[in-house]
Structure formats: structure tokens, C-alpha cells
Amino acid sequence: MENAISILRRCGMQPTPQRIAVVDSVFKTTAHPSAEEVLKNVRKDCPTLSRATVYNTLNLLVEKGLLKAQVLKEGSVVFDPNIQRHHHFVDEDSGQIYDVPWDTFKVPPIDSLPDYEITEVQVVVRGRKKRK
Amino acid sequence: MENAISILRRCGMQPTPQRIAVVDSVFKTTAHPSAEEVLKNVRKDCPTLSRATVYNTLNLLVEKGLLKAQVLKEGSVVFDPNIQRHHHFVDEDSGQIYDVPWDTFKVPPIDSLPDYEITEVQVVVRGRKKRK
């Protein structure tokens, strides 16, 4: 993983200890954490970290395009460091979210919405583990 | 639209005035309302309707399979009376959600997750109106 400090520098954010900790937490996982989960994780090392700082940092990173906010599960937005286009699989029992490679599905270009600018297309697959 | 009373009867729920009003509101629209929006709508006619009754009724209808809960926008689940499989387009500015016919996309069967039971597959398209 790229250095947290250089990620922050790259988008013109001062690399404070709080931000470094948030970036470390969210960029080193593929678990699609919510802001509250990031807060809980980072507070283990940095107990005074405030909720507002986590939300500010994550939202700034989304604005800068280094992180993608995804609406995939009930109750909270999750954050995805994978900004290449891809699909998602959601385990409806555990809530776990997995990336699905882009070329798993052939999504044709959308020509039927000429006065809209399409910002995102993805296939969302939901399912649960079979019990044998 | 099918009669609200018969919708309720069909899934073994007593057709009380509150439930009839909720069913009327959510089945006669294609606007994908949230529970809070349903509450607000129905309260115009039935001001004593409680929040819990709306949530109970909507969740019961989802359990019975007459309504589908969709996680498509930040902050709240929306309810969709269209239970045939289809895709969705989300206007990221207005928050409006539109149904997209199933055969707009060719989604191949998913063979790569043999120990999962797939409960839902849909393409989610997001975009915003072009300003000319």
C-alpha cells in the first residue's frame, strides 16, 4: 500500500497524525468499513480521535477522488479504497461486502439516457451462504 | 392498482384503516418512497398514524414478499412495489429513483459463487442531468 503521508500530500491535505491513522485504516483493508467502523478501529490507537475528524477526513478523500463512498448496506455508507470500476457482492447475513472484477459482467454502454451524465454503473449481487 | 384491502387480505394481514392508508400510499406510486416519506404522506389524511405502525406495516409487506426494500440512497431504505426483477437508475442530484427494465442488460448467471444462494442481482446506474 502507498504511504499514508504521500496519499494525503497528493491531494493537498496536511498529513496530521489523525488523518494518517484514518488513511492507514481505510486504505489497508478490503472490508468496506463504514465511518463508524473506521472511528472504532482508529480509536484503539488514538483514543482522543473525534467523530467529526473521521467524517471530515473520509469525506475529503471522497471529494478528492481517492476513496469511493458506496451505498450498499442498510444504515450506513461504506468506503472503498478501490476506485477502479468494479462490482460488488453483499453477503446479506454477515453484511460483508466483496469486490467483483469489472469484467465478470458485460455491461453495455447506456444510450437510452441522452440527457444524463452517467457517473457510475455497477452490478450489485446479494446472497447468503448455503447451509448444506 | 389492486385494491389495498385485497392486498392485505392476500397476505393474511387484517385490513385496518392505518394499513390500508399505508398500502394505498406505497402501492400507487413509482417514486420509491422511504418509510419516513410514507409516514409524512399518510399523515396528511390520518394525522394520528404512528411511526411504528408505518414501519411495522412496510416491514411485514416486505416479509410477505409484496414489497421490496431497496438500499439505493444514503440515509434510508426505500420501498418498491415492483417485485419483478429489474434494475435502477438513481439521479444523484434529485435523489429520484427510476425503474430500468430487466432486459436492458444481459446479466449472465453467476457460476462463480457455488456455496452462495444468490438472492438478488441488479444493475445500479447513477447519474445526473446534463446542463447544456
Added chain:
DNA sequence: GTCTTAATTTAGACTATGTCAAGATAGAAT
């Protein structure tokens, strides 16, 4: 180093969505 200013962080208040339990109410059955 000190001062000034700008950026950042913090705590806490606040709002919105959603759940839950306890009591009140209404219907149906006897």
C-alpha cells in the same frame, strides 16, 4: 524565538432514521 494567522481537532449539541417495549384499544369468539 515570538507573534499572528490559518488550519485542524475536539466535544458536544442536534437531526434523522429506525427499533423496541408497555400500555391502550379494538375485534372476534365464546
Added chain:
DNA sequence: ATTCTATCTTGACATAGTCTAAATTAAGAC
């Protein structure tokens, strides 16, 4: 009429997220 069950309401609670004002921290000028 009485009982049993289903439903509804109120209000408390939980969680996600935003906002603000004050405190901290860092940066730049001198």
C-alpha cells in the same frame, strides 16, 4: 358481557451523520 388476540400508539432508545464554537496545533513573518 367477557375473554383472547391482534393491532396501534406513545415514548424511550440506538445509531448514523452533521454542525458549531472553542481549543489546539502548525506555518509564516518578523
